Amino acid sequence: MSPPQRQVLPANVKPVHYDLSLKPDLTTFKFNGEVTIDLNVKETSNFIELHTLELELSEVQLSTKEGKVAPKETSxxxxxxxxTFKFGDNVLKAGESVQLSIKFIGELNDKLSGFYRSSYTENGQTKYLATTQMEATDCRRAFPCFDEPNLKAxxxxxxxxxxEYTCLSNMDVKEEKSVSETQKKVVFNTTPPMSTYLVAFIVGDLKYVESKYKFRDIPVRVYTTPGYEKEGQYSAELAAKALEYYEKVFDIPYPLPKMDMVGIHDFSAGAMENWGLVTYRMVDLLVNETKTNLATKLRVSEVVAHELAHQWFGNICTMDFWDSLWLNESFATYMSWKCCDHFEKDWKIWENFVGDSLQMALSLDALRSSHPIEVPVAHADEINQIFDAISYEKGSSVLRMLANYLxxxxxxKGVSHYVKKHMYANAVTEDLWASLSEVSGKDVQSTMNIWTKKVGYPLVQVSEKNGKVTIRQHRYLTTGDVKPEDDTTVYPIFLSIRTDDGVKEFVFDKKEQELDLKSSDFFKLNSDTTxxxxxxxxxxxxxxxGAAADKLSVEDRIGLVADAGALSVSGYSKTTNLxxxxxxxxxxxxxxxWSEMIARIGAVKRAWLFEDESIKEGLKALVRSLVSDKCHKAGWKFDSSESFLEQRxxxxxxxxxxxxxDQKVIDAAKNLFAGYIANEKSELDPNLRGTVFSVAATHGSKKEFEALVNLYKETPLADEKQEVLASLGKFEDKELLTKVTDMLLNGTIRTQDVIRPMAGMATHRAGVEHLWDFVTSRWDEIVKAIPASLTLLAYVVDCATRGFTTKEQYQKVEEFFKDKDTKAFDQKLAQALESIESRAKWVSRDSKDVADWLKVNGYSS
Structure with missing residues (x-):
C-alpha cells in the first residue's frame, strides 16, 4: 500500500526570512501583527499559498523588482x-527574490495553542500572560507562515x-525603545535558520533566577510569574550543566547567546523545546528542595534534560516531515536518560528506564492498533496522535538497543556525525542510519529499518526438549490471537543470553534456531533487558x-516480572505464573x-475489577504478604541520610x-492527613503526600473532600496540586464524584489537568462507572472545552474506558462512539477497545486458575 499523499504547500516559493512585529493586548485578548516574508521564487507563477488559521488579514502587498502589487484575488x-493570494500572470519569476507583507489581527486564545493566553492568580486577582505553543501546526495561528518543518528560515x-512586562523570544534582545508613555518595543536579534514550530515569544509579568553554575558566558535562566521563581533554581543549575554536557557529547557548540526556560500555568504538553526559549508546565520545571517529592524531582530532571537535548537533535538538525517525528522525540528521550545518569549515578537511571520507558513502549506496541515508529502522516489532523509512547518510548528503547549493539x-559518534552533516537543515531516518553505518562500519540501515518501519515486536518462545534449547520468534499481541497476516516480519533481534559463563551475544534473524545451550544449564535471554x-x-x-534471582541483574529481574505479567494478559503464560x-x-x-511487581499485580486487580470480591480481596492479601512487614519495619519517617532509592x-x-x-498503614495515613490539614505540614513527608491524600479520599467523605478542594485552591506547590487532583477521583460516594466531574468543566480545574481526577476514577469500580456516565452524558461540553487539536481529548477517551473489562462494556464504548467525529482520537479509541477485549479474554481464561491459586496459598477462603 502506497503512503498517503502529504498535505503540503506548493513549492513555487520558499521562505528565507521573516520580519515579524506583534502587539498583544492582555485586556482585549487580541493581537495586531505585521509580517514581511522574504521569498525565493522557485517556479514562475502567479500565486503564493501559505498557512493561516483564525487570523484576520489586511493590507497584503508583494514587492518585486518591478514594484509593489496587491493580490487580485484572495481565497x-x-x-x-x-x-492563497493570486497576482497577475508571471509576477513571480523563477530565480528572483520577492517580499510578501501582511498585516493581521489574531486572538490570544484559550486553546493552549498558537499565540494564547494563560491565567494565574496573584493576591486574589486574576492576571494573564501571553505565550506560544506552535508544535505541531499552530504557528499559523500566530502569524501567516509556511508552517512545515522543512521550510526553515x-x-x-x-x-x-x-x-512593566517582560518580553522574551528565541533570541536575546537587540534593542529596547519607548514607543509611548506606557509602551515599549523590544527588538530581538535574528535567529539561525529554524522551523516555524520552534518559534516562541512570551509577554507578561515575569521574574527569573539565573544559574550559579557558569556555562561559558551564556546566561541560563528560569522565568516564572512572581513568587515562583526561587523554585526554578534547581532546573537552572541542571540546565547549565546539561548544556555543557551536550556540547561535549555532540562535539557541537550550543549556538545561541542565551537559554531561557519558562514555567507556564496553562500548558497542553509537558514542555516544548523552542530554541533558546523552552516552555514548561509548572510541575515539570519547578522544584522546592524541601517540599517536592523525589518522583517529581526525577521527572523534572528528565524533562529538562529532554528539552535541552532537542536544542541539538531537533533544533539544529530537524526532521524533514512529521512522519520522522521519532528522530526528534526518541533521541531526546534517550539522551535525557543518559544525561540524568551522568549527573546522578545513585538514581540508577537505566534500571528506571527498563521499568518505565521500555514497558510503556511494549504495552502500547502490543496492540494491533499500534503504529510503526516511522508512521506515514498526510494531514495536519493526524500529527498530534503520533506524540505517543511509540514515538517517544519505543523509539528510545530501539536506540538503547542499537547503542548496546554498536x-x-x-x-x-555516529549521532554527532549526523547532526554535523545536517546542521541548520533537515534530515530523514535514512540519514541517521547512514551516519551510524559510516562510523561503525556495520550495516545499520537494513537491520534497523525493520524496527522503525514495521509495527509491533516479537515474542521469543523458548522450548526445552531432550536436553536441547530452541528459540522461535513470532509477533506478540496482547490479545494473544496472532494471525498469519500479523506474523510476516522476521525481526533482527540483538539477542544476549546470560549464563554462568558470562553473556553470549548474536543477531537472531530467523524464525527458529537451536541454541548452543543445554537445558540443564542456567540461562536467561535478553540479558539486562536491552x-x-x-x-x-x-x-x-x-x-x-525465580529461584535464581541472585544471578540476575536488576534489569533482568524487572524484565522477568514484566514479561510474566504481560504474557499472562495475552494467554501465553498463566497469571498464576506471575x-x-x-x-x-x-x-x-x-x-x-518492587515497582514492577506491584504494578503487575495491580494490573491483575484492575482486570478483575468487576469480578468476585473474594478474588480481589485475595489479591490484596497477596500484596500485603509481600509488602506489609517490609513497610512496617522501614517505617514512614524519612531521613536525609537515606539514599534516593531507599526513600523511593x-x-x-x-x-x-x-x-x-494494611490497616496499620491506613490508620497512619489518616492521622497524617488530619495533622496536615490542621497545619502540621512538617509532619507529612512529600514522598508520602500523594498516598495520604488518596487514603483520605478512598476512606473519606464530605469533610475530607472539602479539605482536599481547599488545599488544591490554596497550595502554591505545583506537584501537590497534581496529587490532590489525582486523589479527588478516589472518592466512592456518587455525590462527591459528581462534584469532581462538575469541577472539570466549570473552570475550577485547569483544562490541562482534567485527566488527573479522571485517572483516579479509573482505578475503582464506582469511579469507572461514574466517569463513563459523565463523559457520555456531557460529551458535547467536553469537546467544546477540550479542542480536538489537543491530545488531551484522546486521553479523556483513554481514562473513560481504561477501567472497562467486559464484553458488554466493550459494546457500550463501540455503540457510543459509532456516530461521533473521532478523527482526533481514532487511534486512541481503537487502542482502548483492543485493551478492553484483551482484559475480557484474560479474566474469562484465568479466573478459575487465579481463584484456586489464592485458595491453595492461603490468601482467600
Whole structure:
C-alpha cells in the first residue's frame, strides 16, 4: 500500500526570512501583527499559498523588482488551513527574490495553542500572560507562515508591550525603545535558520533566577510569574550543566547567546523545546528542595534534560516531515536518560528506564492498533496522535538497543556525525542510519529499518526438549490471537543470553534456531533487558529463574516480572505464573523490581475489577504478604541520610500497603492527613503526600473532600496540586464524584489537568462507572472545552474506558462512539477497545486458575 499523499504547500516559493512585529493586548485578548516574508521564487507563477488559521488579514502587498502589487484575488482553504493570494500572470519569476507583507489581527486564545493566553492568580486577582505553543501546526495561528518543518528560515521578531512586562523570544534582545508613555518595543536579534514550530515569544509579568553554575558566558535562566521563581533554581543549575554536557557529547557548540526556560500555568504538553526559549508546565520545571517529592524531582530532571537535548537533535538538525517525528522525540528521550545518569549515578537511571520507558513502549506496541515508529502522516489532523509512547518510548528503547549493539561511544559518534552533516537543515531516518553505518562500519540501515518501519515486536518462545534449547520468534499481541497476516516480519533481534559463563551475544534473524545451550544449564535471554521483545519460557524454567534471582541483574529481574505479567494478559503464560514468581522475590532489595511487581499485580486487580470480591480481596492479601512487614519495619519517617532509592522504596511500600488494606498503614495515613490539614505540614513527608491524600479520599467523605478542594485552591506547590487532583477521583460516594466531574468543566480545574481526577476514577469500580456516565452524558461540553487539536481529548477517551473489562462494556464504548467525529482520537479509541477485549479474554481464561491459586496459598477462603 502506497503512503498517503502529504498535505503540503506548493513549492513555487520558499521562505528565507521573516520580519515579524506583534502587539498583544492582555485586556482585549487580541493581537495586531505585521509580517514581511522574504521569498525565493522557485517556479514562475502567479500565486503564493501559505498557512493561516483564525487570523484576520489586511493590507497584503508583494514587492518585486518591478514594484509593489496587491493580490487580485484572495481565497481560503479550511481543509488546508491556508490562504492563497493570486497576482497577475508571471509576477513571480523563477530565480528572483520577492517580499510578501501582511498585516493581521489574531486572538490570544484559550486553546493552549498558537499565540494564547494563560491565567494565574496573584493576591486574589486574576492576571494573564501571553505565550506560544506552535508544535505541531499552530504557528499559523500566530502569524501567516509556511508552517512545515522543512521550510526553515531566519526570524527577526519584535514585540510592542506595556513597559512593566517582560518580553522574551528565541533570541536575546537587540534593542529596547519607548514607543509611548506606557509602551515599549523590544527588538530581538535574528535567529539561525529554524522551523516555524520552534518559534516562541512570551509577554507578561515575569521574574527569573539565573544559574550559579557558569556555562561559558551564556546566561541560563528560569522565568516564572512572581513568587515562583526561587523554585526554578534547581532546573537552572541542571540546565547549565546539561548544556555543557551536550556540547561535549555532540562535539557541537550550543549556538545561541542565551537559554531561557519558562514555567507556564496553562500548558497542553509537558514542555516544548523552542530554541533558546523552552516552555514548561509548572510541575515539570519547578522544584522546592524541601517540599517536592523525589518522583517529581526525577521527572523534572528528565524533562529538562529532554528539552535541552532537542536544542541539538531537533533544533539544529530537524526532521524533514512529521512522519520522522521519532528522530526528534526518541533521541531526546534517550539522551535525557543518559544525561540524568551522568549527573546522578545513585538514581540508577537505566534500571528506571527498563521499568518505565521500555514497558510503556511494549504495552502500547502490543496492540494491533499500534503504529510503526516511522508512521506515514498526510494531514495536519493526524500529527498530534503520533506524540505517543511509540514515538517517544519505543523509539528510545530501539536506540538503547542499537547503542548496546554498536557500543555507546560508537553510537554517539555516529549521532554527532549526523547532526554535523545536517546542521541548520533537515534530515530523514535514512540519514541517521547512514551516519551510524559510516562510523561503525556495520550495516545499520537494513537491520534497523525493520524496527522503525514495521509495527509491533516479537515474542521469543523458548522450548526445552531432550536436553536441547530452541528459540522461535513470532509477533506478540496482547490479545494473544496472532494471525498469519500479523506474523510476516522476521525481526533482527540483538539477542544476549546470560549464563554462568558470562553473556553470549548474536543477531537472531530467523524464525527458529537451536541454541548452543543445554537445558540443564542456567540461562536467561535478553540479558539486562536491552532488547525490545518479550521472552516466554517453559514453566520449569520460570520457576528456576525465580529461584535464581541472585544471578540476575536488576534489569533482568524487572524484565522477568514484566514479561510474566504481560504474557499472562495475552494467554501465553498463566497469571498464576506471575503470582508465583513475585512470591520468590519477597526479599527483593531493588525499588524498581518492587515497582514492577506491584504494578503487575495491580494490573491483575484492575482486570478483575468487576469480578468476585473474594478474588480481589485475595489479591490484596497477596500484596500485603509481600509488602506489609517490609513497610512496617522501614517505617514512614524519612531521613536525609537515606539514599534516593531507599526513600523511593519506602514511599512505594507505604503506598502499596495502604492500597491493599494494611490497616496499620491506613490508620497512619489518616492521622497524617488530619495533622496536615490542621497545619502540621512538617509532619507529612512529600514522598508520602500523594498516598495520604488518596487514603483520605478512598476512606473519606464530605469533610475530607472539602479539605482536599481547599488545599488544591490554596497550595502554591505545583506537584501537590497534581496529587490532590489525582486523589479527588478516589472518592466512592456518587455525590462527591459528581462534584469532581462538575469541577472539570466549570473552570475550577485547569483544562490541562482534567485527566488527573479522571485517572483516579479509573482505578475503582464506582469511579469507572461514574466517569463513563459523565463523559457520555456531557460529551458535547467536553469537546467544546477540550479542542480536538489537543491530545488531551484522546486521553479523556483513554481514562473513560481504561477501567472497562467486559464484553458488554466493550459494546457500550463501540455503540457510543459509532456516530461521533473521532478523527482526533481514532487511534486512541481503537487502542482502548483492543485493551478492553484483551482484559475480557484474560479474566474469562484465568479466573478459575487465579481463584484456586489464592485458595491453595492461603490468601482467600
Amino acid at each position: 481560503y482553504s479550511k481543509d488546508d488551513q491556508s490562504t 531566519t526570524f527577526s521578531i519584535s514585540i510592542v508591550a506595556d513597559k 557500543g555507546e561511544e560508537t553510537f554517539i 532488547g525490545v521483545f518479550r521472552v516466554n519460557y517453559e514453566p520449569e524454567r520460570w520457576q528456576a529463574l 503470582l508465583s514468581l513475585t512470591s520468590h522475590f519477597k526479599n527483593e532489595p531493588s525499588f524498581f523490581v 522504596l519506602k514511599a512505594l511500600l507505604f503506598s502499596a500497603a495502604a492500597a491493599n488494606g
